[in-house]
Amino acid sequence: MELAKIKLQIQGEGIKYGAVYSKEYNGTINCLLKIYQVKGLPGLYTGKLVYKYTGYLDCIRKSISADGYKVFGKGLNAALLRAFPTNAATFFVSCYAFHIT
Numbered sequence: 001m002e003l004a005k006i007k008l009q010i011q012g013e014g015i016k017y018g019a020v021y022s023k024e025y026n027g028t029i030n031c032l033l034k035i036y037q038v039k040g041l042p043g044l045y046t047g048k049l050v051y052k053y054t055g056y057l058d059c060i061r062k063s064i065s066a067d068g069y070k071v072f073g074k075g076l077n078a079a080l081l082r083a084f085p086t087n088a089a090t091f092f093v094s095c096y097a098f099h100i101t
Helices: 002-011 028-043 056-067 069-073 076-100
Strands: 015-017 020-022
Touching (some): 002 028, 056 069
């Protein structure tokens, strides 16, 4: 189901042909059927890799060997962009509240 959800989200509004938008998938069932027709049963499990680590050091070693040291920074920009305004608003409200009382 996750694969279908992602593919449906990625397609967005579809591709514009003239004045008409054409979508590759018409819904969840249609999406899963098309994936099954093209790639078979294994295609439905694309991206479902299960990593079994023997411990946190094994996880770190395997992550570095797969993606390099940049693996530790993935998602950092999005987290900072989200956290900065939130923390600023919290700081402002707490300072304002302490000055009032």
